[in-house]
Amino acid sequence: MFDAISGFFLDLYEKTGLNFNIFYDEFEYDRVLAGAVTSLELMAWVICLSIVLGVIGASLQHMGSRTLKGLVEAYVQVFRNTPPMVQLLFFYFGLGSITPQVDMGGYNEPLISSFAWAVIGLSVFGAAYNVEIFRSGIESVPRSTLEASESLCLTKWQTNLHIVLPLAIRVSLPSLTANVISLAKTTSLVYVISVPEMTYVLNQIWSDSMNVPEMIFVLFLFYGIVIALIGAVFSLLERKLRIPGFGQ
Amino acid sequence: MQRHEPYGAETASVSADAPIVSIRDVRKFYGSLEVLKGISLDVLKGQVVCIIGPSGSGKSTLIRCINGLSDVQQGSISVAGTEVNDARLDVVALRRKVGIVFQQYNLFPHKTVLENVMLAPRLVLKESRASAEQRAKALIAKVRLTGKEDAYPGELSGGQQQRVAIARSLAMRPEIMLFDEVTAALDPETVKEVLTTIRELAADGMTCILVTHEMGFAREVADHIYFTDGGVIVEHGPPAEVFSNAKDPRTRRFLSQVI
Numbered sequence: 001m002f003d004a005i006s007g008f009f010l011d012l013y014e015k016t017g018l019n020f021n022i023f024y025d026e027f028e029y030d031r032v033l034a035g036a037v038t039s040l041e042l043m044a045w046v047i048c049l050s051i052v053l054g055v056i057g058a059s060l061q062h063m064g065s066r067t068l069k070g071l072v073e074a075y076v077q078v079f080r081n082t083p084p085m086v087q088l089l090f091f092y093f094g095l096g097s098i099t100p101q102v103d104m105g106g107y108n109e110p111l112i113s114s115f116a117w118a119v120i121g122l123s124v125f126g127a128a129y130n131v132e133i134f135r136s137g138i139e140s141v142p143r144s145t146l147e148a149s150e151s152l153c154l155t156k157w158q159t160n161l162h163i164v165l166p167l168a169i170r171v172s173l174p175s176l177t178a179n180v181i182s183l184a185k186t187t188s189l190v191y192v193i194s195v196p197e198m199t200y201v202l203n204q205i206w207s208d209s210m211n212v213p214e215m216i217f218v219l220f221l222f223y224g225i226v227i228a229l230i231g232a233v234f235s236l237l238e239r240k241l242r243i244p245g246f247g248q
Numbered sequence: 249m250q251r252h253e254p255y256g257a258e259t260a261s262v263s264a265d266a267p268i269v270s271i272r273d274v275r276k277f278y279g280s281l282e283v284l285k286g287i288s289l290d291v292l293k294g295q296v297v298c299i300i301g302p303s304g305s306g307k308s309t310l311i312r313c314i315n316g317l318s319d320v321q322q323g324s325i326s327v328a329g330t331e332v333n334d335a336r337l338d339v340v341a342l343r344r345k346v347g348i349v350f351q352q353y354n355l356f357p358h359k360t361v362l363e364n365v366m367l368a369p370r371l372v373l374k375e376s377r378a379s380a381e382q383r384a385k386a387l388i389a390k391v392r393l394t395g396k397e398d399a400y401p402g403e404l405s406g407g408q409q410q411r412v413a414i415a416r417s418l419a420m421r422p423e424i425m426l427f428d429e430v431t432a433a434l435d436p437e438t439v440k441e442v443l444t445t446i447r448e449l450a451a452d453g454m455t456c457i458l459v460t461h462e463m464g465f466a467r468e469v470a471d472h473i474y475f476t477d478g479g480v481i482v483e484h485g486p487p488a489e490v491f492s493n494a495k496d497p498r499t500r501r502f503l504s505q506v507i
């Protein structure tokens with residue numbers, strides 16, 4: 001890959017002065033590649049974890065005790081009413097400073113890496129929205145449908161699993177897609193806790209090489225393409241789950 | 249004010265056998281609003297009983313009390329030997345004997361016709377897939393929907409959906425079927441299909457309690473008619489009697505409006 005494109009970009013630089021050094025300088029190329037992989041891993045973790053936490057939170061609100069409902073509600077309020085960057089700083093510098101360090105033989109490493117804090121912080125942030133999204137999906141299932149299920153002697157669990165969940169997922173999917181996309185974009189914020197993801201890495205490169213416009217362009221393109229792909233995956237899912245004659 | 253006559257000699261002939269459903273002096277409150285003000289009625293096995301009456305008179309509430317969807321504050325409801333107004337009621341055991349069909353069909357929109365009918369037999373009766381499917385197909389044929397097994401509810405007309413709902417209820421092998429204005433949301437042509445299905449059920453000997461505004465149908469299939477108004481039964485009797493010479497002025501006024 002690198003060998004195939006490096007000639008072209010070196011040529012481009014020499015002829016036009018446009019410095020895409022990440023495509024002809026192997027050291028920078030590897031750095032950017034690692035940054036891109038970190039970004040993608042971060043997005044994957046955050047999306048999956050925020051959905052799992054969202055389902056758990058919404059289920060607790062649906063079936064849990066009054067205390068649990070109150071706790072989930074408080075969590076949702078706190079994390080929806082504070083900026084994600086402040087949350088990341090809170091997790092990394094606030095909670096991070098009180099988590100234990102492990103001796104790595106001569107130097108200390110924090111038990112929870114900045115990448116892990118980023119995953120935790122953003123998942124918790126995204127899940128606060130997902131709880132609300134799944135909750136409104138659950139509430140969209142009409143009482144009368146539940147009564148039909150009850151009249152057929154399905155247990156509460158069977159009703160939740162076979163009736164409520166499949167319907168709630170379908171109703172929630174459009175809002176979930178929007179939130180997941182917004183969450184994927186928010187991963188660019190984790191440069192504030194020095195996670196070497198795409199934004200952080202390119203920022204370092206353009207500081208070193210003074211090629212700000214070119215690198216901003218690459219950054220823009222990277223997020224544009226990745227987010228479009230995530231959107232495509234979710235609309236495929238929406239199409240797959242579509243039921244003829246339902247919800248249009 | 250004339251209240252409905254307490255149960256007595258007049259209905260004794262009807263209850264020669266023990267009734268399968270027996271409701272005695274049932275009272276139901278929503279907060280301070282009394283919705284059922286002392287209702288009594290009996291249904292024999294294999295009988296078809298129609299409940300008619302103006303909107304808000306408590307017909308739906310009454311029918312929902314029979315399978316425990318609504319609770320009552322006073323009185324007794326006995327269904328095939330099970331007392332419903334009892335704190336220790338085994339509601340699942342009760343509901344296995346009683347099928348209910350609603351005005352709005354309430355099918356599961358994400359399941360096909362076949363899946364709608366098979367679901368409860370599979371999950372509740374623990375039938376094997378093969379036997380549940382075979383029975384579901386027979387029931388779908390019975391309600392004349394063969395060929396629609398793989399359609400989703402959203403792809404069916406109201407009348408077709410309602411017949412699926414009937415098949416879905418029958419799949420649980422109930423002893424009694426409750427119908428709450430099951431044709432009220434349908435256009436006149438499809439009303440007929442649904443009424444045909446119910447008529448056939450009744451002819452097969454299924455005990456049916458139906459709330460309906462279809463007076464012609466009630467007159468034709470019912471063994472007994474109850475007329476409710478303001479939470480009481482103001483009049484009841486065989487259709488010929490209630491329709492041709494109603495004694496209570498409220499019944500007469502209602503009938504003159506709907507017929």
Ligand SMILES: Nc1ncnc2c1ncn2[C@@H]1O[C@H](COP(=O)(O)OP(=O)(O)OP(=O)(O)O)[C@@H](O)[C@H]1O
Pocket residue numbers: 278281283301302303304305306307308309310
């Ligand atoms: N969940 C509820 N909470 C409070 N009041 C209720 C509730 N359900 C019904 N009611 C009241 O109980 C009374 C009887 O209602 P019900 O639905 O049984 O009437 P109905 O005879 O079925 O009327 P319709 O012909 O319009 O269906 C009405 O006054 C209604 O407002």
Ligand SMILES: [Mg+2]
Pocket residue numbers: 307308309428429
């Ligand atoms: Mg009603």
